[in-house]
Structures are given as structure tokens and as C-alpha cells.
Amino acid sequence: MRLDAELPEHPELPEHPELVQLGARWAQKPDGETGLAYGHALAARGLMDRAADVYTQLIANDYPVGYYELAWLEHDRGRHERADALLQAYLDTTATPDEFADHAAGVLGHWRWHSPNRTDAEALLRRGAAHYPSARADLGHLLRARGDDQEAEAVLRAGVAARELDSYLPLANLLDETGRSDEAEQLYRDGFDLGDAFCAFNLSLLLERHGRDDEAAAWLRKAADGGDHAAIRRLAGLD
Template sequence: MAQQDLPSGRRYIEALEANGDFTTALQVCERMWDLGFPSGRVDAAWIVKDAGNVGRAIDLMTEALTLLDDEHVPLAEGVIGHWRWHYLNDPAAETQLRRGMHAYGTARADLAHLLIATGRHAEARSILCEGASQKVVECILPLARLLEDDGDRRAAEDLYRHGIELGDGHSAWNLAVLLIEDGRPEEAARWQWTAAEMGDELAIQYLADRDPLG
């Protein structure tokens, strides 16, 4: 496979995945890796992770680090850290989450969760605030919940509205919940529908359960 054929190889892998032919997709990934393309390991890592083998996915993504360009390393580190913390609850993921949080918003949110779990609330809040200021959607909900826990419901409401502006349906649902708790049901109802329209599964299920024709 020539260098210019790399995009074709990745499209072929995507087509194989879409057709459920994961065995052949992994074989193509292996061939790409043998030819010196780190995407062979990156793509394989996502395939096996989606199949439920997180440990193997971490190993494959870690191997990819040896060939990735410097500019792509932080994203891969963030993904590895996310998998280690989210699926394995491994506190040693902190190092990789820190390395990858500027490239991968989920890693930033995970790092905050890890810090909270290990009693470092002030740093967690600082990291989430920085992310929210940079319009990192993944930071909106955890930061808003911290604000609610601290009793600053107005700031939490404003943050949920900011999340909605960024296209996050989960923020719309959480805003609706907050408004109901604050005795504003009519306003909350509008945001429930907005959340459903934006694809929030909780909102969709809630409204479906309430629909007498459902």
C-alpha cells in the first residue's frame, strides 16, 4: 500500500465494519501496521474496544504511540486514559489523562472525575472551568453538577444553557430537571421537548412514557 493509498485503506476498513466483517477489517489493520501506518493499530484498537475487549484495545493504542507523529500523540494518550479510567476504574490513568486532556475533551472530564474520586475537588473544578471556558462540551455537565452541589443553582442553570448553545441535548434535559426542582414546570416542559429533539435518550423515553398514544 502506497502512502497515497492510506485514505482508501481506512475507507475500506470502515466499509468492512459497517458490513459487520470485523475479522477482515482487523486483517486489513494488521496489513497497514506492517506497512508502517500507525492508523493500523489505532483503527484496530477502536474495533476491538467496540467489541468489548478494552484491555486489548489499550494494548493496541499503546503500540500505535511508537509510530504516531508528535501532534497526534496527545489524542491517543487521552483515549487510552479514558478507556483505563472509564472502563477499568484505574487511577493510574491520571498521567495519560493529563497528557491528553487538551486534545480530547472526554479525557479532561474523566480527569476531573478521577480528581473528585481521590478528594481533589478544587483542582477538578478548575480543570472543568477551564474546559467550559474553551467550549469543551464534555465539561459542561460535570461542572454544572458541581455548581448545583455547591448550591449555586443560577450558575448551573446558565451553564446548562451554554451547553445547549453548544448543541448538547443532555444539557437541555438537565436544565429541565433543575427547573422542575425549582418549581418552574412550564418552562421545564419546553426544555424536555428540546432535549428530545436534540437526541437525549432520557428525554425521549420520558416523553414516550407520557404519550397516551405511545
């Protein structure tokens, strides 16, 4: 048998019925509703380039939400500068501010706060704090970084009052570091109960400082079981 023989062509797999239906609706009426439904379905199946084409066409059809969707798609593909530019374009083309635009501002502020090359996150974080939980937590971190613990505490307490998981750990840390360990302990417990395994590690450190070694060990194990790398290293004796 020749190893260099031409292999038979395999027919492409048939399109998923849902994609066929959504694609037909999009072709018949290319508006925001049909575009979002089709783009989301394509992305959910890993067809990112096709989803990007749909979002790009939404932009061309004067549906600014295309900028938002395309920004997230590009961000998830590691194209952070392009994602930033697209989300900024969304904000620039939104004539009347609304809650979703404020949410988008929070997302952009969050991205910029975590970018080493950007120093212009604060205004976006403030605008989006009440509409994107990560933006509120980042604003708390920003305020603490410049020494404004009082405002940071107020910002983070608002997040906890809204049961935003992102705010529990930084607020508990702030309280622990300013001598209010009893309240911090409860917040770590509450944050863990809501799903933040990192709260367990910090709680174990607090308990250890207070001589509650058995409890500390139990919470260290919970943190490790939840995937906290610092806890895993400590249990392994690497730290």
C-alpha cells in the same frame, strides 16, 4: 421440485470502483497514506476483517498509525482488552511525543477510566486532556470523585472555554452542587444549544427546585425529545 436440490451459485457482487482504485494504490505503494485511505474505505462499507488486515500490514511495514486504527476498529467490535493493548503499543512505539500521540493517550485514558478493571487512567487523562475532549471531562470526573473540586472546576472550565461539549454538563453539575445555580443554569442552556440533550434534563431539575415549574416542564420535554431516558421515564410517571 426437490427441496434439497443444489442451488445455483451466485457470482459475487463486483467490487466497488473506489475500493478497486484504493486497493490498487495500496498494492503499488503500501505506505501510511494509501493504507489509511484503503482501510477507512473498507471499514466504511462494513468490511472490518479486510480493514483489519490493512492496518495489521501497516504495523508490519513500520507505520505505527496502524496500531491506532486497528485499536479503534477492535474497540468498536467490543474487543476492549485487545484495543487497549494495541493503543498502548502505539504509545510505546512513538519515540517522539507529539500532539497526535497526546490525543492517543487521551483516548486510552478515556477507555481505561470507563473500564471497571483499570485504575491507571489519570496520567493518560492528564496527558491527553487538551487533545481529546472526553479525556478532559473524564479527568474532571476523576478529580471530583476524590474530592478535588477546585482542580476539577479549573479543568472543566478550560474545556468550556475551548467549547468542548463534553465539559459543559459536568461543570454545570459541579456549579449547581456548590450553590452557583445561576451560572449552572446558563451552562446547561449553552450545552443544550451545542447539542447535549442531557443538559436539558438537569436544567429541568434545577428550575423545578427553584419553583419555576412551567419552565421545568418545557425543558423536561426537550430532554425527552432528545432521547434522555431519565426524562422519558419521568414524563411517563415511572420515576
